[in-house]
Amino acid sequence: MAAPKRTLYISPPDGGWGWMIVAGCFLVTICTRAVTRCISIFFVEFQTYFAQDYAQTAWIHSIVDCVTMLCGLGFALCYSPAIAMVGKYFNKRRALAYGIATSGSGIGTFILAPVVQLLIEQFSWRGALLILGGFVLNLCVCGALMRPITLKEDHKNLPKQDSVSKTPKENLPSLSLCSPLLKECTQSCLCCSLQQEYHFLLIADFVVFATSILFMAYGCSPLFVYLVPYALSVGVSHQQAAFLMSILGVINIVGNVTFGWLTDRRCLKNSRYVCYLFAVGLDGLCYLFLPMLQSFPLLVPFSCTFGYFDGAYVTLIPVVTAEVVGTTSLSSALGVVYFLHAVPYLVSPPIAGWLVDTTGSYTAAFLLCGFSMIFSSILLSFARLLKKMKTSQVQSLDEDAGPKLQLWPNGTVAYSVAGELDHKDEDIMTSGVPGYHT
Incomplete structure (x- = not known):
């Protein structure tokens, strides 16, 4: 099979085949993130068939989410390269391209949730998983769309040919005497480059922000696992419970787009940090009211509110990260921020399930998630307040x-x-x- 032909571009084309890359990434997000969210619809089926408690059953969803965020296996092998490829093809229109590509998560959840419930009713959970697996095989088609591209800057960043390979054989013994020194120099250069790239880890503001991310991620994950089981426990039908997930998905897209547009306005452009705190805090507040909502008409506005502000703060995470560390270190800092989501995603659903098993109610699990997100918002608020007080104190000393x-x-x-x-x-x-x- 002939190797694909690589075209040399001076800069990203911002179009052309790039739109096919966006379409492929859009389908990838549907087949990964949206399908992952729909696993919660199988929760009750798994629990009934295998006769396991909430804590044990929750590990299914937790492991999928954790491994995807850690980028080691599974969906991460498709999700991460697709996201990176969009950035290769777009520069000026990068925000628009990413907005279209990542919207597959919410749109996919809106479409797949009722379809999956219908498949379970018609073909049982085994047949539904088989059909869903066949749909996920479309990732192979997405991979075929990922045409390689070579930019001019890639040639500048290519490492030069190793001088050792050009060294005659008779000079190898003398070169081997210097190998320990070369190895030491290489290690020191590597340490310096790593220190320069990840210097933001020592910034106090970033440490506080990273800590708040842990509490925020702990709170946001269990809802996508337990919303359907909770709705069924209060007497909502299976189709209506699946429809709640659909509402959550589509309103999430609305929150992504509208909140991003609003915070780009001149009146709110300098208050994005506060808007992020506001969105996280309101999602936590929604959790606190959830145990009192025990009917479908009451759960619909909850899904709308939580879905909107969930999409809102997800949109602002890169913006707040850039404000904390600056644009130079944004790429590395975002990698660390998204990596920090993995551990809370792994442990929070089983902990919430253990609380449900122990107390016989969802109240304790939802309250813990709500207070976790509110604490995340309060922690960043105090850090912001202390920073402003310190700045004003320095200015007053300067004036005096x-x-x-x-x-x-x-x-x-x-x-x-x-x-x-x-x-x-x-x-x-x-x-x-x-x-x-x-």
């Missing part, structure tokens, strides 16, 4: 020092050069005045 004093970054106060020159000029002028004494 007077115009001839400057506050240096290390906190020491030094006289300005202009002030010293003014003082010398004053001494020269007054030294010749009779009767003047210093």
Whole structure:
């Protein structure tokens, strides 16, 4: 089979075959993220058939989500390259391309949730999984669309040919004597590059933000596992419970688009950090009211509200990360932020299931998730407040020092050069005045 022909581009084409890449990534997000969310519809079926409690059954969804975010196996082998390929083909229209590509998650959830429930009723959970697996095989088609592209900058970043390979054989013994020194230099260069790339890990603001991400991720994950079982437990029919997941998915897309558009407006552009806190806090507040909502008409507005603000803060995560670490380290910082989602995604559904098994109610599980998200918002709020207080304190010290004093970054106060020159000029002028004494 002939190797695919690579076309050299000076810059990303921002179109052309790139739109096929976007279409492929759109389908990838449906086959991965949307299908993962629909696993919660199988929850009751798995629990009944295998006669397991909530905590044991929840591991199915947790492991899928965790491995996908950790990028080691499974869906991650399709999801991560597809997302990266969109960035290869687009530069000026990158935001639009990513918006279209990632919207497959919400749209897929809206479509698949009632379809999966219908498949379970018609063919049982085994037949439904078989049909769903056949649908997921479309990932092979998506992979066929991922045509390789070579940019001019890729040639600049290619490593030069190893000088050792060009060395004659008779010089290899002398070169081997220097190999320990070369190895030490290589390791030191690697450590320096890693330190430069991940220096933001030592920034206090990023540490606080990363800690808040852990609590936020813990709170947001269990709902996609337990919304359908909770709805069934309060007397909602299977079709209506699946429809709640559909509402959650489509309103999530609305939150992505509208909240992103609103925070781009001039009046809110400087308040994106506050908008992020607001969205996370409101999702936590929705959790606190969920145990009191025990009918389908009451669960519909909950799904709308939670889905909207869930899409809202997901849109603002890259923006807030850029505000904390700057645009230079944004790529590496986002990698760390999304990596931090993995552990809460793994442990939160089983913990919530254990609480349901222990208490016989969903109340404790939902309250813990709600307080976790509210704590995430409060933690960032206090960090923001302390930073503003510290900045205002430094400014007040600078004003109290007077115009001839400057506050240096290390906190020491030094006289300005202009002030010293003014003082010398004053001494020269007054030294010749009779009767003047210093």
